[in-house]
Amino acid sequence: MSERIPIKNIYYMLCYAWDRLNEKDIILVDNTEGNNLLDLFARVMVNGLNYLIKRGLDRRYLCVNDDISFIRGKIDFNNSIKTLQWVNGRMSCEYDDLSHNVLHNQIIKTTIEQLIKHKGLSDELKDGLLNLYKYFRYIDTIKLNKKVFKEVQINRNNQYYDFLLKVCETIYDNLLIDENTGQSKFKEFERDPKQMAYLFENFVRNFYKRELKGCKVYRENINWDTDDDNTFNEYLPQMQTDISIETDSKKIIIDTKFYKDTFTYYMDSKKLISSNLYQIFAYIKNIEAKGGLNTNAEGILLYPMVNQQIDYDYLIQGHKIMIRTVDLNQEWRLIHKRLIDIIIDREN
Structure with missing residues (x-):
């Protein structure tokens, strides 16, 4: 992408990816200055914890x-x-x-401490976190690791914690702390292709789950359409879609790709990435064996937009394959409209 994705769009993508869209209005991201993700997460923590404390900390x-x-x-x-x-x-x-000295409160207190110690955080946010810290004075700090986050038990009575804990885990994943000096550095994950690819996929899938009414949206395992029940089939690699969508009349398989460019270049030649095309074609050809809507399944390769919007359509061996891009640097309502139009246009 030629520009950094605005933090408010990153925030909305995370809310969809985490399936916590009800909490997206916890802060007014339109009023958030700059493009600092750590400031954004700290502000989410401040606003979220103020709400949590009014409800009462879990015990x-x-x-x-x-x-x-x-x-x-x-x-x-x-x-x-x-x-x-x-x-x-x-x-x-x-x-x-x-x-109140339970694991989820311990994670939050430890995260608050780490944020307060970070030199790059604004004074306003540090003051807000320090004011909240007093409510956790009888709660222990702990050493965070990935296992700790998995051990938290979320239920109907404390489900609001789920959103804040996902924010805490994202901060943990990206806040690099020097154990010798105690100094920390935030690794902004929008510059990490692996993290952004994972976020992009989960955002798009959950976006369609919420926004496409009357459609079935899910991940799907596809078996290889072999000619016989060969005992060696177990060695064939598994095919799993990023997103499968079923409407009343169509089956659409979407494969999301978060690349810096949609094309490969050689000399003066510009081509679509061949491995991506082979992958989506393998999905729609092998899924034919399931019958029904799968017989004429359509495939979409979805990329973030780089320099230009792409809308390419191909008909390959009876299957439609589409190449689409979405501009993640534009206003959110336009992102919303673009993603809806990519699917709805297939129905028209």
Whole structure:
């Protein structure tokens, strides 16, 4: 892409990709200055936590072992005798205590600390985070890793945490901390092709799930249409679509590609990327064996726009294959319209 994607568009893409579109208005991204993603995430944390604190931080019963002057829960006689606590009129007890010191609050507190320490964060956002930090004073900080985020238990009563934890995980993935100096550097993931390819795919799929009414949108495994039940079929690579869409009259398979350019170049020749065409053609040819709408499935290769909008149509062995681009640098309503038109135009 010739320009950086505006942060408000990155934010909307993330909300779709995370399937948390209801929370996208947590901040007014149209009023967010600059193009600093870390400032954006910090602002989301500030606004989101203000809302969370008004609702009340989540808490659960935790097992506590403590030496106390009154009997509570279950007495630990062995430890009480070993430590001679009874001499001082105290006993070791094990009991359940309703506490805010749960994993999801620990993740949020640790993330707040990391953001506050980051030198590149604006003073306004640091002050906002420091003001929120006091509500977490009785909560432990922890060492973050990918496993920790997977261990959080989200339910109907605390589902609002899911959005903030996804923001925390994105910050963790991209905030590089020097363990010797404690200094941090934010790796802006819109410059990371792998992260952006993953985001682009999930954004487009969930966008169509929400915005295409009356259509079935999903990922789909496709078997190779071999001539026999060969025992060696297990060694064939798996084919899985990025997006499969079923309307009343059509089957459309979309393969998203997040590349810096839609073409390859050799001398004065400009060509579409052959491997992408082979991939989408393999999908629509092998899916014919399922019958029904699959017999005449259409394929779309969807790229972010680089220098010009592309609308190429081909008819290859009875199947329509389309090359489309979407400009991620334009106003969001135009992105919305473009993605809808790519599918709706196929129905007209």
